[in-house]
Amino acid sequence: MQPHRTAQRLAGIELSGIRKLFDAGGPDAVNLGIGQPDFDTPGHIKEAAIQAIRDGKTGYTPNAGIPELRLAIAEKMQRENNLPYREDQILVTAGGSEALHLAMQALVEEGDRVLIPDPGFVSYAPLAAIAGGRPEGMALDDTLHIDVDAALEQMDGARILVINSPANPTGMVEPESTIRALAEYAEDRHVTVISDEVYEHFIYGARHVSPASFAEDVITINATSKTYAMTGWRIGFLAAPDDYIEACLKVHQYCQACATSIAQYASVAAYTGDQSAVIAMRDEYRARRDLLYDGLAALGIDFPRPEGAFYMYVPMGEERIRLAIEQGLLIVPGSAFGNRTPEYARISYATSRDTLQRALERFRILAEEHPW
Template sequence: MVNPASRTQSIELSQIRKMFEVTNPDAINLGIGEPDFNVPENIKIAMKNSIDNNETHYTPNKGIIELREAIVDKFKKDNGIKTNPENIIVTAGASEGLFMCAQAFFEAGDEIILPNPSFLSYEACITLSGAKIVSVDCSMENEFKLKAEDVLEKISSDTKAVMLNSPSNPTGAVMEKEDIKAIADLSMDHDFLIISDEIYEKIIYDKNHYSPAKYSDNVITLNGFSKTYAMTGLRIGYLTANENYTEELLKIHQYNIACASTTSQKGAYEALIGSQNEVEKMINEFKRRRDLIVSRLNEMGYETVNAEGAFYVFPKIADEDFVQKAAKTGVITVPGAAFGSNGKNHVRMSYANSYENIEKAMDILEERVVNG
């Protein structure tokens, strides 16, 4: 047997993806990080029409021009980011964008500042690039929010980038404007990149979203359609950066996938220019579910921050066997340690499931795990 590359041996398969392999049809899955809603009808129609019109061939590497123009308008309107179609790359999901960033800019000897806890793909992409992770604690006492002063303490002459994710997976934390702006200022003062993953940007409650690219030129902004428009399986995302950065990113994208799915790009264009009514309904329903799961977990004695965005909660649960116990009762969750050392004694629960199923899951946990 031929030995695999050492870089792949240094990472493990995702514990989250294991949740997709649950075979118990009666299990309530609070482990999956994707909306349980369907793709809005106008987007479906646009994709069907594109196939009927034989729009199934390669597009330009960066994506179809009308989609990139719509993304430029979106960045200007929603984020205060000035960009142009040449500085947009349409990707196979935000995940490809993340991998592109790591491969284009990170190398051995570089230090990448990473919030702890954070989405586990960040650590894997950094490790595969050969760079070193410098962890910054995001404590429950600060509602898991990354603070600028904590980032400042970690900056060195080897700092190449800081990873930001607001709203956050796995905690649902939404960073404060002053911290976003302060870290953006630091990126200019110390000349490092900010990789800003804003995939949950629209799924936010009672707060405003702020993009660091509004305040700094040293930012690569990642986003996509998976979470906002329930288009997870269509693998369609996008990024923007200044022209010096996009040229290097395009090299990775071009030799990796050539271009994103044409059909998905047509759907993404419709998503941006069409009605946003379904998005608003989805966000309102997520907020209703958030209120339910937070209140129930706190009532059970599991201290839970009132997550301000995304569709996750990260309760403090010291019982190391909780995830296994819950699974045996038919409730699937993810151990917090999968997201970094600060995730220990926590469990990630997704409320991207029906209100009724969340109620049922909380009843099961209370009866069979807490009081069982």
């Protein structure tokens, strides 16, 4: 039978390799590949969803989101990010993923250059390409932070600059000087910044700074997914100047109609309720980071201590990555995140301390056989 015809623009786009990898792990696999919190959603958020169901709040909502959630998000942006968005400058989406998709669809013209970190989150390049753009990787320096000089050089003539701090997969947090330099230069060169801040609450010492503090032409993206351990609820948002909201709403309205009503009510409780669960999760991630980092350092594995998110990006060499996965230590090869760092692997510590101890034991055996 002839293969069915699909659109040419998808020809160069592959399904994400990360899931495929995990099917390979046997029953005693130690899984450090997961990109989502291992915590349950806090109780008061779940209760708000249950209440919404009981109250029959199960129909379509306004396309841009329920007013109380847009307001709660605008207040969050003021309180936590010191950014004065009005509630009608907030568009509620199905996770940060949809917000990224909308921004690309609304802004990118055929052939536009879209600068993305390499290594970077797996969705950036495909979403840019699906929008007709040309994704272009930006290099990191030796400390796994954005190489600012190289990025500024690439910026002339680009349409979009994607910034992601704290970053997936490196776990690094960009300092204010970098965020400011990139945002101001982008504004000067008419490059729109898309700032993906989904890990903003998971920072261990450094401070989160939003590019929108330094430039006007910025779309800020965030989600309840990581902050409140709500990946499956699918609520995110973008905050942007009015004309971008209107353009993004055109795409959102026709492809999504609205984010899930029940999850929107739950998200109001997330943003307006008790934040102590977020702090407890952050403290636990920090303890796990130290456990894992110190354990790897003791084996002679030398790399910069990650400052945020729940990932570390470890120089392994391609052969060790292959062996580790073969032996059931599930980590994600750097090749999943771009072209520049195939010798690295992403390790997630969104898993129990017990699992991390078992992982360190596997690393110890690996290091004995193949010293770093």
